[in-house]
Amino acid sequence: MVIIEKMTTQHLADVINLGVVEEQRKFVGTIDEILKSANAQVRPHVIFAEDQIVGFFLIDITYSKNYDFAKQSNSIGLRSFFISKEYQGGGYAKQAILILPNYLSEAYPNHTEIFLTVNCQNSIAKALYLKGGFKDTNSLYYGGSAGPQHIMVRAISSSIETGS
Numbered sequence: 540m541v542i543i544e545k546m547t548t549q550h551l552a553d554v555i556n557l558g559v560v561e562e563q564r565k566f567v568g569t570i571d572e573i574l575k576s577a578n579a580q581v582r583p584h585v586i587f588a589e590d591q592i593v594g595f596f597l598i599d600i601t602y603s604k605n606y607d608f609a610k611q612s613n614s615i616g617l618r619s620f621f622i623s624k625e626y627q628g629g630g631y632a633k634q635a636i637l638i639l640p641n642y643l644s645e646a647y648p649n650h651t652e653i654f655l656t657v658n659c660q661n662s663i664a665k666a667l668y669l670k671g672g673f674k675d676t677n678s679l680y681y682g683g684s685a686g687p688q689h690i691m692v693r694a695i696s697s698s699i700e701t702g703s
């Protein structure tokens with residue numbers, strides 16, 4: 540079973556050991572780099588499976604202010620989503636993405652949409668987000684350091700679309 544929680548200082552010792560393989564670092568960076576961008580508005584979260592922290596992501600509540608494509612004042616952003624290398628391929632990313640809308644509707648009830656960008660070379664992640672109910676806006680974001688990114692968006696609501 541997969542659970543999402545806000546990261547606390549108690550999680551830090553486990554979180555600092557999380558990481559992706561070298562070829563994936565262009566998509567999310569290292570956990571040290573990611574944690575430096577976390578603050579009161581860019582909130583770190585942990586993904587638990589079988590009582591272990593297996594993954595991580597940021598929820599950016601300033602997203603709509605910083606990205607023109609997310610101008611809706613009540614949208615938030617998903618950033619730095621990853622499953623640590625030793626836990627990849629176990630279905631945890633898919634489970635986390637499927638429970639994300641319910642989690643967000645409780646944790647961020649004033650927000651109705653969530654945006655993300657995914658590198659055009661990252662077809663596994665893009666397919667994952669589509670299965671989790673995100674839609675490709677068919678627009679590209681060129682501000683990333685590793686090439687163009689698809690802009691995707693999903694409604695936040697308490698009903699989970701399981702996809703197929």
Ligand SMILES: CC(C)(COP(=O)(O)OP(=O)(O)OC[C@H]1O[C@@H](n2cnc3c(N)ncnc32)[C@H](O)[C@@H]1OP(=O)(O)O)[C@@H](O)C(=O)NCCC(=O)NCCS
Pocket residue numbers: 559563566567619620621622623626627628629630631632633634656657658661663664667670
């Ligand atoms: C993308 C990522 C989160 C997927 O995590 P994961 O735990 O391996 O994913 P899951 O096991 O839940 O699998 C999800 C789907 O992706 C597919 N998949 C996962 N790894 C794959 C691989 N190496 N090759 C092909 N398909 C793969 C699975 O088959 C599954 O598809 P299905 O639902 O049709 O069976 C993980 O690879 C990762 O952290 N990558 C680096 C960071 C990254 O790119 N993050 C996205 C930033 S936008």
